Amino acid sequence: MAETSFPSLVVHKDRLEAQGSFAESQAQYLDPDPRTVQELDTLVRQKNAGIVAHYYMAPELQGVLARLTWPHVHISDSLLMADKAVAMVEGGASTPGAERIVVLGVDFMSENARAMLDKAGHRETPVYRVAADPIGCSLAEAAESSRYLAFLDRAASVPRALHVVYINTSLRTKAEAHARVPTITVTSSNVVNTILTAFAEIPDVEVFFGPDTYMGRNLANLFRTLTTLGDAAVKSVHPAHDVASITRLLERFHFFDEGHCIVHHMFGAEVAERVRTHYPHAYVTAHLEVPGEMFELALAARREGRGVVGSTSDILTFITTKIRDAAKKPEAATLSFVLGTETGMVTSIVGAVQAALRETGRDDVACEIVFPVASEAITRTNEPNLLVVPGVAGGEGCSVEGGCATCPYMKMNSLDALFDLLRSLPAPQAAEPVHLKVFHPNPYEDLVAGRTIADLGGEPILHMRGFQKSGHIPPDLHAHVTSRVPAPPPGP
Ligand code: SF4
Numbered sequence: 122m123a124e125t126s127f128p129s130l131v132v133h134k135d136r137l138e139a140q141g142s143f144a145e146s147q148a149q150y151l152d153p154d155p156r157t158v159q160e161l162d163t164l165v166r167q168k169n170a171g172i173v174a175h176y177y178m179a180p181e182l183q184g185v186l187a188r189l190t191w192p193h194v195h196i197s198d199s200l201l202m203a204d205k206a207v208a209m210v211e212g213g214a215s216t217p218g219a220e221r222i223v224v225l226g227v228d229f230m231s232e233n234a235r236a237m238l239d240k241a242g243h244r245e246t247p248v249y250r251v252a253a254d255p256i257g258c259s260l261a262e263a264a265e266s267s268r269y270l271a272f273l274d275r276a277a278s279v280p281r282a283l284h285v286v287y288i289n290t291s292l293r294t295k296a297e298a299h300a301r302v303p304t305i306t307v308t309s310s311n312v313v314n315t316i317l318t319a320f321a322e323i324p325d326v327e328v329f330f331g332p333d334t335y336m337g338r339n340l341a342n343l344f345r346t347l348t349t350l351g352d353a354a355v356k357s358v359h360p361a362h363d364v365a366s367i368t369r370l371l372e373r374f375h376f377f378d379e380g381h382c383i384v385h386h387m388f389g390a391e392v393a394e395r396v397r398t399h400y401p402h403a404y405v406t407a408h409l410e411v412p413g414e415m416f417e418l419a420l421a422a423r424r425e426g427r428g429v430v431g432s433t434s435d436i437l438t439f440i441t442t443k444i445r446d447a448a449k450k451p452e453a454a455t456l457s458f459v460l461g462t463e464t465g466m467v468t469s470i471v472g473a474v475q476a477a478l479r480e481t482g483r484d485d486v487a488c489e490i491v492f493p494v495a496s497e498a499i500t501r502t503n504e505p506n507l508l509v510v511p512g513v514a515g516g517e518g519c520s521v522e523g524g525c526a527t528c529p530y531m532k533m534n535s536l537d538a539l540f541d542l543l544r545s546l547p548a549p550q551a552a553e554p555v556h557l558k559v560f561h562p563n564p565y566e567d568l569v570a571g572r573t574i575a576d577l578g579g580e581p582i583l584h585m586r587g588f589q590k591s592g593h594i595p596p597d598l599h600a601h602v603t604s605r606v607p608a609p610p611p612g613p
Contacts, residue, residue: 126140128491128492129489130148130467130471131455132487132489133478134478134479134483151184153185158185161189161539162189168221169221170220170249170546171193171210171222172195173195173206173222173225173234174224174225175226175230176197176198176433176463177463177465177528178226178532178534179531179535180464182539183465183468184468187472193209193216193219195209197434198308199308200310202230202234203233203234203238206222206248207241210222210243210246221249222234222249223248225251225539227258228255228258228261228291229261229291231562232562234248235562236292236575237579237586239575240579240583248562249557249561250560250561251534251542252533258528259382259383260287260289260290260332260381260382264286264291266379269379269380271611272329273301274301274611275329277302278608278610278611279327280607281324282328282602283305284304284305284331285307285330286304286305286332287331287336288306288307288308289332289382290332292565293563293565293574295581296569296570296574299577299581303601304584305598306582306584307585308585309410309431309432310432310435311588311589312340313431315588316330316340317359318588318592321361323599323602327375328373328374328375330375333381334376334379335385335409335411338413339411339416340376342413343420344367344370344371344374345371348364351364355367385410385412385462386412388407389415392493393418394414396415397418404428405419405428405458406428406439406460406462407428407430407462408432408433408463409431411461415493436460437466440470443458444474444478444488445477447486448481448483454486455489457489457491459491460490460493461493463531471490
């Protein structure tokens, strides 16, 4: 592998081909030991535990989860995780419900699952994290800073302010925010639609987005780009808008400027330049959380039909669609995709791509997943053919589990930790030992504005659910924005 190349994994119908040690370890994890799979399958059945996991879990863990035959296992982005937890507890006609839920993700994900189960009337169903210590997130921490409170106070002083908060924040942040400014939660898969709908449906609304600065900047960039593309292109993104309305809303879109995801921060200018130089014909994918250079590269590629910017789900759909399209053509092909997001996504991509290729029976169509990694986030080796590998050199955003472009918080959810937790759970129907309470999400029983944090912080999430169902800003949120009396401006 030349120093200019990134590690990659080539996905064929029935096999994987790894380039570089990092990709080799990913490939190995995707083919787990059947005894481990069997052991976990037996354990989750015995404990009647549903598992909801985020796409960013380590491939070692996802590889095993993907092989379980137990029906109550789900891997997705954060939006669906809480819904699936509720569905698992409720069960179906032929599937009895799970008695408890284990969340594999960071703490705001278990908090969301707890909040949604409570709202669905399942307060007695225990929710567990797999670590006794907090499982943080650099974005969630940024939103708990005094700078973020100052941002919210500024928003509160503005008439018709709507705070759009990224889901990667604690229930405490959501409650503190909603007590000051009407707030709606978003994920990367619905943020564009939510903001554009708010601008279309609430006259003169001022949108304050946070805490992810790269995402805020990328959204502003996306909106600015739309103004250059003409009305038809704008309407294909949101039917209620045209170039004039997007131009007007730019002045009323504000974002927090000090919140970063330490993982997506790795996809900086150097990575973008190497992609541009060495992968000129590859498809480029970029999560909305990545820094501007990588985002712009993917945005430019999208204009040529060679790229996607958006959520983890958008990236997965883009890759599988391109592979299905290639499989419809008679000629052999290997399509390369630069993966501009956390590497844990690779497990779901491999599963989806192999399923698509098996359906078509094509041995001669393949998908190369390229893992772009910054040079400050790699290890130099003495191997003449392998000068750099993404890996354990350290630094924020790197972890010994999966190298760089992996989230150290997410990787606190190890396979061993899952086994340990499941073994310590009581048998179904038995009382829970007190020592397991440390694995529960924070109950957030303290009060903000006279309501518990759990209750008040759940409201912005329910507004998001309402938006997801109806496609409109929920009427109570709309009324809150238009009728609220602004607070006095914050002092100097
Ligand atoms: S990748 Fe990790 S640090 Fe980044 S937003 Fe997700 S949980 Fe937070």
